[in-house]
Amino acid sequence: MSYRFTVSPHLCTGCRTCELACSFMHAVEGKRGATRIHPLETGFKELWVPVVCLQCDDAACVKSCLVDALKRNPETGTIDLDREVCVRCMACVAACPFGCSLLDDQHNLVVKCDLCGGDPACAHFCPTHALEWKPIETVKRKQAV
């Protein structure tokens, strides 16, 4: 069954549990890694937006990668970064128009959201269901108001 990752900003309370879940999920050698999801303030009252990779169709990060380290995974549909192939030239970090390909300073690695290989930890930990991982049939595209 195919699943879809949904982000509903109006439910986000900015509790940052997803950040914690992400960093512990992507731990490197027992140390927690950089978070791939950032709940950020928007300037409006009681409104946060969890900023996470949008897995664009015509992705700037894939186009900018000169060694083909970034490829679309046919199983999950995400754009995956092959850490073995990456040469850390920072082209994707500079090219992503949403800033969702980022540098893990502590481990000197380029990281991006891979939906935890098809079962995102942030969605499981989100207390308000702002982030959800659900079967594609149950996802309704929002109608224009």
Next chain:
Amino acid sequence: MVSLTINGRIVKAKDGEMLLAVLRREKIDVPAMCHHAAVEPFGACRLCVVEITRAEWKGWCDYVTSCLYPVSPGLIVNTHSDKVNELRRTILDLFLARHPDCPEIAELAGEYGVFKTTYETVVGGNNCILCGLCTRICDRMGFTAISTVGRGHGKEVAPPLRQAPPDCVGCLACAENCPTKFIEYKLRKKRVTIWEREFELLTCTKCGKTTITKDFAEYLSRHRAIDAGYFEICDECRRKNLAVSMGEIVNWERELLT
């Protein structure tokens, strides 16, 4: 798919795959300094040497660099036999003699129990092991700004005519991936110097954080059809921009519904 035996374990591998790639996937710790998955194998450092044999070889075996040896059915591989370890110790011993001040080599040699070289140390050498990883990565990325020049004792990695390379864009991938951290670059406020060429770094127009070099951004927008405007602000500010613009939509919808 082919199946082979590695250290007594039966392992499946893809056709035409190199042995080192299989060993890395199986999490078998085989040292290698010149290996990088982005580029073709080269076999320069010789540290990934393994012992191979077959049932029909009647006890005979061969010692090959696993990065350059394709897998085949029925192969029996031993990665840490006494003979292999002895070979690696000899290679590390020679490395230590040539590069006595290199911490990366000293650490690897220490793992194999080589703490002091038995050969005469080379005086006035440098830390470059001439593995060619930097030049191969530069070729792979499509710049070919550096290459190995000279032969024998005079061989070294250098830009053409040992002058500031015109094809370099300052992506720093050569320095980032050098196994002995020999390639140096100087990072000053808004400038970076590598291969004796100075590059201007792009700065975020919002927060002033430096990103990639101007030349690299120009190359990407010209050859990879990426909007030049994407490089104006840093990744952190772009995330904030996205949050604000998405917030505006959500806020507009929220006001409409309440």
